[in-house]
């Protein structure tokens with residue numbers, strides 16, 4: 532199964548590259564990246580920030596690596612095997628065909644999508660907090676926070692370990708509702724679009740919607756070098772900001788256009804892809 536998934540995914544990537552279509556996440560990634568980049572170029576928030584900003588190409592590589600290469604190398608194969616093992620063990624021990632305890636499949640598709648989107652975002656908000664609070668996980672998440680000049684491509688700059696942490700934690704609650712890992716392309720595409728915008732060098736005045744959706748003006752504070760004393764971070768929301776407002780972790784003291792980004796000693800953080808991949812395994816977590 533591992534080998535089949537591995538080869539199957541490699542074939543799919545090749546097929547997807549040769550036959551672009553709207554049911555294809557890679558095409559969405561390319562198109563959304565170009566569109567958001569164009570918006571950054573035409574109406575930049577920080578006018579003096581270069582179009583090819585610091586680490587632009589590094590982040591572009593992270594995008595390719597995390598979406599295509601990491602999956603190709605084995606994430607897809609591993610998750611297929613694990614999902615199969617969980618299902619078989621469940622059937623063996625309990626006789627249940629699936630983990631689903633609530634069957635949402637009778638609901639209209641749009642409401643299934645909405646539930647999946649909101650629930651997944653809430654789970655991810657919780658996981659994101661844990662990434663900040665647990666010292667050894669923070670060492671992995673630091674890769675994302677080592678961005679010093681913000682732009683859309685920073686969205687997918689993260690250590691591959693984050694993919695594993697997020698997917699493993701998401702798997703059980705989503706499976707309880709009968710959702711699979713890769714279902715609902717549209718949910719992933721919407722999350723991708725919002726994530727790109729949150730990191731983009733654009734001003735997106737949301738008005739009252741700022742209490743519902745994350746935005747570049749809110750997420751920049753998540754990347755602030757100076758965060759409120761005694762906290763592990765602020766504005767943990769991925770697509771939605773509502774969780775931060777509800778649970779008291781929202782923080783937007785002023786216009787954050789030109790604030791310093793990163794963390795203490797970010798100047799001394801490794802700057803190359805391979806060094807950053809190794810760093811969490813070799814650096815001692817902070818006390």
Ligand SMILES: [Zn+2]
Nearest residue numbers: 659663672753
């Ligand atoms: Zn973070």
Ligand SMILES: [Zn+2]
Nearest residue numbers: 675686730750
């Ligand atoms: Zn971010």
